[in-house]
Amino acid sequence: MKADPTASVETQIEGLSHDGRGVARIEGKVWFVEGALPGETVSVKRLKGRRSYSTGVVDSIIVKSADRVKPKCGYFGICGGCAVQHLSYAGQLDFKKQVVSDALVGAQVPLPDQIDILSADPWAYRRRARLGVRYVPKKGGALVGFRERNNSYITGLESCDVLVKSVSDLLPSLRGLIEQISVRDQLPQIEVAVGENATALVFRHLKPLTDPDRDALAAFGEIHQTQIFTQSKGPKTVTAVWPTEPDSLNYPLEKFGLTIEFSPVDFVQINGAINEKLVETITSWLELNHQDEVLDLFCGLGNFSLATAQSAKKVLGVEGEPSLVQKAELNASRNQIQNATFRTRDLFDDGIADWSEGNFSKVIVDPPRSGAREALKRVVDDVKPEAIAYVSCNPATLARDSADLIESGIYRLDRLLVADMFPHTAHVETAALFKQIS
Numbered sequence: 204m205k206a207d208p209t210a211s212v213e214t215q216i217e218g219l220s221h222d223g224r225g226v227a228r229i230e231g232k233v234w235f236v237e238g239a240l241p242g243e244t245v246s247v248k249r250l251k252g253r254r255s256y257s258t259g260v261v262d263s264i265i266v267k268s269a270d271r272v273k274p275k276c277g278y279f280g281i282c283g284g285c286a287v288q289h290l291s292y293a294g295q296l297d298f299k300k301q302v303v304s305d306a307l308v309g310a311q312v313p314l315p316d317q318i319d320i321l322s323a324d325p326w327a328y329r330r331r332a333r334l335g336v337r338y339v340p341k342k343g344g345a346l347v348g349f350r351e352r353n354n355s356y357i358t359g360l361e362s363c364d365v366l367v368k369s370v371s372d373l374l375p376s377l378r379g380l381i382e383q384i385s386v387r388d389q390l391p392q393i394e395v396a397v398g399e400n401a402t403a404l405v406f407r408h409l410k411p412l413t414d415p416d417r418d419a420l421a422a423f424g425e426i427h428q429t430q431i432f433t434q435s436k437g438p439k440t441v442t443a444v445w446p447t448e449p450d451s452l453n454y455p456l457e458k459f460g461l462t463i464e465f466s467p468v469d470f471v472q473i474n475g476a477i478n479e480k481l482v483e484t485i486t487s488w489l490e491l492n493h494q495d496e497v498l499d500l501f502c503g504l505g506n507f508s509l510a511t512a513q514s515a516k517k518v519l520g521v522e523g524e525p526s527l528v529q530k531a532e533l534n535a536s537r538n539q540i541q542n543a544t545f546r547t548r549d550l551f552d553d554g555i556a557d558w559s560e561g562n563f564s565k566v567i568v569d570p571p572r573s574g575a576r577e578a579l580k581r582v583v584d585d586v587k588p589e590a591i592a593y594v595s596c597n598p599a600t601l602a603r604d605s606a607d608l609i610e611s612g613i614y615r616l617d618r619l620l621v622a623d624m625f626p627h628t629a630h631v632e633t634a635a636l637f638k639q640i641s
């Protein structure tokens with residue numbers, strides 16, 4: 204008789220995958236089990252069977268991990284926004300350290316003696332988010348929230364414990380607002396950006412809005428004292444609705460006396476408290492002095508450039524997005540920083556990157572998930588700085604690029620830290636300091 208593939212199976216969980224699922228081995232096959240923690244014995248219900256692995260979800264827990272905690276949020280398990288709320292916060296930090304060390308060891312990168320941790324309040328930290336919107340009359344109207352875990356449905360959130368509280372508090376009224384809009388079934392998302400001075404919401408719409416729609420959006424903005432923008436196509440179509448001439452958003456880097464301005468669709472680091480600590484760490488790791496020329500690659504709005512410029516002879520920030528380069532220049536002049544300049548370059552294109560105008564002793568790289576392989580090759584071949592500080596949002600590309608640096612024979616990994624930028628999610632932000640082998 205054939206085994207029933209829908210029946211639950213009992214198994215022991217051996218580890219945690221990089222996306223926060225329990226890893227088990229059942230009849231020689233690897234299973235990724237949602238909701239399970241290492242050391243637990245659980246009963247698992249199968250979700251999908253693939254040739255090389257299966258996925259499942261915990262049906263019941265037979266032996267519980269000492270690290271298991273009750274998730275704070277009632278949507279946990281359904282909402283795809285968080286992955287590891289069932290793991291104690293100390294356990295989450297250990298998990299993230301393990302992900303980084305596994306990735307680096309797997310790429311044969313010798314580790315420093317310890318992996319440091321940067322952490323801050325793990326709740327209400329998220330100042331930037333893209334909320335999905337669906338109008339589903341069958342489910343009672345508009346749903347606003349993050350995607351569900353295993354599908355593209357939207358979790359209708361009434362609150363969210365990781366979003367900045369003022370934004371979480373807006374969620375119930377946002378549902379009502381969406382329902383008033385004539386093209387409510389053509390509003391796929393709302394971008395959220397929270398500055399120190401104001402909060403902004405950008406409503407993406409696929410069909411034109413009517414005048415009453417704009418009036419409803421403006422009234423919402425005024426009542427909730429929230430900047431409202433609409434966006435019909437790309438970032439250039441972002442248009443202010445309320446107020447019609449809004450102030451730029453900004454965030455402080457207090458220890459440096461800096462205020463960084465940004466617009467609601469610009470890249471900013473998601474967690475303000477961790478960002479400030481990260482900027483401090485990078486500047487201190489680099490042991491800057493006033494002879495140092497610093498190259499800040501993937502510099503965005505100048506987040507690292509302006510802070511490092513205060514202790515260096517000069518800084519050149521390089522960034523692919525021209526509007527961010529413009530804002531970095533503006534941020535330098537608003538903060539009276541005269542020794543930072545910025546260039547627009549595609550840093551994935553070897554041929555275009557050109558930073559020959561400096562004699563750079565220190566380099567910062569903070570690339571997108573795809574990493575900085577090409578840019579680092581140019582750094583090693585043409586610049587050979589004393590130190591390279593690498594900020595990464597993807598342990599896999601960090602490991603690949605670190606292996607290249609080690610293989611060059613010029614650099615060793617001197618410091619490594621996990622910055623818990625995204626508590627309760629499986630995202631891992633890392634900083635690594637490479638120094639020349641003396």
Ligand SMILES: C[S@@+](CC[C@H](N)C(=O)[O-])C[C@H]1O[C@@H](n2cnc3c(N)ncnc32)[C@H](O)[C@@H]1O
Nearest residue numbers: 501502503506522523524549550551569570571
């Ligand atoms: C992780 S963000 C870091 C931004 C900045 N360092 C900060 O702390 O705010 C990565 C940056 O890389 C930029 N970027 C992405 N692809 C690029 C490319 N091909 N060339 C140059 N910059 C790129 C993005 O626009 C973004 O600003």
